[in-house]
Each structure stands twice: as structure tokens, then as C-alpha cells.
Amino acid sequence: xxxxxxxxxxxxxxxxxxxxxxxxxxxxxxxxxxxxxxxxxxxxxxxxxxxxxxxxxxxxxxxxxxxxxxxxxxxxxxxxxxxxxxxxxxxxxxxxxxxxxxxxxxxxxxxxxxxxxxxxxxxxxxxxxxxxxxxxxxxxxxxxxxxxxxxxxxxxxxxxxxxxxxxxxxxxxxxxxxxxxxxxxxxxxxxxxxxxxxxxxxxxxxxxxxxxxxxxxxxxxxxxxxxxxxxxxxxxxxxxxxxxxxxxxxxxxxxxxxxxxxxxxxxxxxxxxxxxxxxxxxxxxxxxxxxxxxxxxxxxxxxxxxxxxxxxxxxxxxxxxxxxxxxxxxxxxxxxxxxxxxxxxxxxxxxxxxxxxxxxx
Ligand code: SF4
Ligand code: SF4
Numbered sequence: 001x002x003x004x005x006x007x008x009x010x011x012x013x014x015x016x017x018x019x020x021x022x023x024x025x026x027x028x029x030x031x032x033x034x035x036x037x038x039x040x041x042x043x044x045x046x047x048x049x050x051x052x053x054x055x056x057x058x059x060x061x062x063x064x065x066x067x068x069x070x071x072x073x074x075x076x077x078x079x080x081x082x083x084x085x086x087x088x089x090x091x092x093x094x095x096x097x098x099x100x101x102x103x104x105x106x107x108x109x110x111x112x113x114x115x116x117x118x119x120x121x122x123x124x125x126x127x128x129x130x131x132x133x134x135x136x137x138x139x140x141x142x143x144x145x146x147x148x149x150x151x152x153x154x155x156x157x158x159x160x161x162x163x164x165x166x167x168x169x170x171x172x173x174x175x176x177x178x179x180x181x182x183x184x185x186x187x188x189x190x191x192x193x194x195x196x197x198x199x200x201x202x203x204x205x206x207x208x209x210x211x212x213x214x215x216x217x218x219x220x221x222x223x224x225x226x227x228x229x230x231x232x233x234x235x236x237x238x239x240x241x242x243x244x245x246x247x248x249x250x251x252x253x254x255x256x257x258x259x260x261x262x263x264x265x266x267x268x269x270x271x272x273x274x275x276x277x278x279x280x281x282x283x284x285x286x287x288x289x290x291x292x293x294x295x296x297x298x299x300x301x302x303x304x305x306x307x308x309x310x311x312x313x314x315x316x317x318x319x320x321x322x323x324x325x326x327x328x329x330x331x332x333x334x335x336x337x338x339x340x341x342x343x344x345x346x347x348x349x350x351x352x353x354x355x356x357x358x359x360x361x
Contacts, residue, residue: 001183001222004091007084008048013077014041020071020081025265025294026064029312034061037071037081044088059092064308066294067179067214068265083221086178093181106177106185115171119145128155132164136204136238137197141212142172143333153355154208154240160360161247166202173215183222190219194228197235208240208351210266210332240351241331245272251358252281257326259283259353262316262339263292264332273331273350280358288328289319295330297338313338320345329353 016038021027024036033039040061046052067082075081093099104110125148136158138144140151155165174189193216197205207213220232261277263270270292278285296312316339320328329350330336339347348356 001187002087004044004084004087005048007044007087010079010084011041011045011048013079014038015077017076019074019076023070023074025066025068025070025312026308029294029315030064030308035064035308037065037075037079037085040065040085040088044084047088047091054088054092054095056096059089059096062089062092066265068294070265086181086183089179089181090183091181093183099181102180103182103185106180106182108185108188112171115142115145122146122148124148126152127167128152128159128165130159130164132159132162134162134204135164135166135202136206137166137168137200137202138206139170139173139212139216141170141207141209141333143209144170147352150208150349150352150355154206154351157240157244157249158206160249161243163204163243166200168196168200170196173212175211175215178215178218187222190223191225191228194219194223194232197231198228203236204238204243205235206238206240206243208331208349210239210264210268211334213237213239214266214268239269239331241269241273241276244276250279250281250361251276251354252361253283253358255357256282257284257357258286258324259327259329260286260288260320260323260325261291261350262288262295262328262330262335262347264330264335265294267331277329277350280354281361286323286325288323288325290315295335295338297334327353327357 018038020037027036034043043052043058047054062085065085067085069082072079072081093102138151138155138158144151158165170193172189173193174186177186177189207216217237220229223229223232259277259280261274267273294312295316296309326346328339328345328347330339330347331350333349336347336349339345
């Protein structure tokens, strides 16, 4: 597993052009150089050289990074910026009290007890036994455990599209471990998840959360077992929204309503998702100003980053006030938490809205 010092040469290729500033959602809001890759690389270079010590303050800036990768898409030096920032997070995690406490809470036995308890209390699911030629694995992540009704709806949609859903049981994708810098635990989770697919033949790997899909795609950078790696490389990832757009399924809202959409930073299928939303009959769609700008969640709302998070949330709130929708739809659980708890709006995951508020035509 690579450490921060192993990225010395890569960090050195940063030409300080500043292009990352023009796309970083956090920098655009804060104007603070320490919150964007260029500034973070200057700090990390200092740490590698031994001129700076990793500390709480630097960690605070690392935490603000959304790991959205928008900066990498524009970086002329072609740096995988998120990978470098995560290695710096791992450095802090390894040497801080916060990291030590978190590693106990995130340890496999404790994490699994919490998940299995939630599963026992709420996670009773119907079996989907219909057979079709095309076969899919559905990964609902932690949400499937606590909100089984939504995953049942997704599975029934898949059956409508003549896709068989194979019976597999996963835990978390590991994103909370990765973003907190607990790389050892992340690798353990990634290996465990891919191991479950080793003996299964399937056509699609389906998710409905943009962040889960992003995390699964990150596995190849961290898994070392060649057999698991080659299994991963063959997977055809599809979001449920890809499949809906490729199908003839149409939706109609049971009650007329005005809707808008917040695009999560990890959503790479934004256009398809917006088309699905625009085509829901008996609704009026209005585009939210800055719909593709961060919700402020920043991976995890923390007291240390609260000031900047609330600044971002407030600008989202102001934009929502201008259009006053009945519902704000999104495709990431993290964004949903921010939008519903902090803005107190009727926020819904798109899939849940389709399930509860719409009829299929
Ligand atoms: S875009 Fe890339 S090369 Fe340019 S300053 Fe940002 S990280 Fe450095
Ligand atoms: S990954 Fe996203 S939030 Fe992080 S520095 Fe790059 S653009 Fe900014």
C-alpha cells in the first residue's frame, strides 16, 4: 500500500497552473488556496520534506475535499489528485488520536454488529426469484440494510426490464473508511466485497448511489490480489438510472408537483438522470441554480469544517428559495441527508420518489 511519501514525484509534477481552482466546488465557495489541490500539494510537499508536521489544521483542509475529482479532469499534469489527498488523510489517521479511536469504531466486528442489528430490526426483504437471460448483482450498500423497501422496488424494476437479480448480501462499500483515511479497513472491506463476486457470473453490477459506484471503481487502486483485480476489471457497472434511460419504462407522478434536482459531486450520469426527471409526467421541472454544486456535506459534516459547510449550504438554500419546489431530488445518500436535515425541504432520493410518488406507465 502506498504512503504519502511515495507520491513525492507525482506531487512534484504539479505546475501550479491553478486550473484546479476554476472547477473546485470548495475553492469556488471559500476562495481559500488551502482548500484546493494546488494549495494542498504545497502543504503536502512541506510534510514530505519534513518542513511541516501533519496536524489538525491541515487535516481540516483535507477533510473539506469532496473527492469529486473535478480538479483531476482539468489537471494538465494528469495527477490523480484524490488518490494523493487520500494518502495524506491516511497519514493523519495513522498518527492521530482521532484515527486511533475511529479505527476501533470502524473495526470489522463493531461495524458489522451495528449493520447486522439494523438488518435484524428493519432489513427483512422479499426474495426475487424470477429467472431471465440477463443477470445482475444489485449493490444497495448500507442503505439497502436499513431501507429494504427501496431496494425491493429497484429489484422489481430490474425484473420489469427482464433482468434477473442474483441473491447476494453485501455490507458497506467502504467509502466512510476511505475518506476518513482508514485505508487498512477500506482494503479489507474492498477485498471482502469483491471476494463475494468471485464465483458468480453476471452481466451487470447495479447501484443506485453515485458514491457507492465511485467507491467500487476505486477498488482497483487498492486491491493487490491479481485474481480479484481481474474480476473487478471485467465488471460492467451500471446505475439503475442508466438502465431506466435505456428501457421503455415511463413514470407519472400520482399528484401534480414541482420538482428540481441536486446533482451529487460523484454523479457521472447527470444528463441521463435529469432526462428521467424531466420526463416524469404530471410534474413541472425547474432547474436549480448551481444544481451541480456541492451540497456542503463534504463527505461527512464535521464540527471542524462546519463553518465552510454551512456557507455552501446557505447558498444552496438561497437558490432553492428562488424556485420553491415541492421536492428536491438527488442520487446520493450523503446529499440527501444534508438536503433534508439542514434545508428542511422535502428531499428524496430519485429512486424513492419514483417508488412512492409515481406510477409506472
Ligand atoms: S490543475 Fe494540476 S497542475 Fe495545475 S495547479 Fe492544480 S494540481 Fe497543479
Ligand atoms: S477533488 Fe473536488 S473538492 Fe477535492 S480539490 Fe479536487 S475539485 Fe476540489
